[in-house]
Amino acid sequence: MEPLNEKELDQLLRRWDAPNAPAGLRDRVLPRRSWWLWLFNGSIRIPVPLGIAAVVILAIWMFSGRMAPRPVEEPAGSPTLGDFQPVPQLEPKIVRKSNESSESERK
Secondary structure (H helix, E strand, C coil): CCCCCHHHHHHHHHCCCCCCCCCCCCHHHHCCCHHHHHHHHCCCCCHHHHHHHHHHHHHHHHHHHHCCCCCCCCCCCCCCHHCCCCCCCCCCCCCCHHHHHHHHHHC
């Protein structure tokens, strides 16, 4: 058989029909599962070094949050609640602005 030229190949390609895909191919390639079921049974493929780094970073983050905070040192001579005493006699005074007092006196 002699090789076909460009025109003969184009005519042959126009007449050719591609076969249909098998019926079960779509279900095998794209299974129909709900997203919440995927959360329980699904998997995400990541490189091992990236997974190890993520676990280490997560562990450091979790343990750094559990460390007890350092106690705050009070500066010398700062007052405490024991230094305060109640007021012996409360005498309230009404303090007005200078403009308001002069206006009320005129009336």
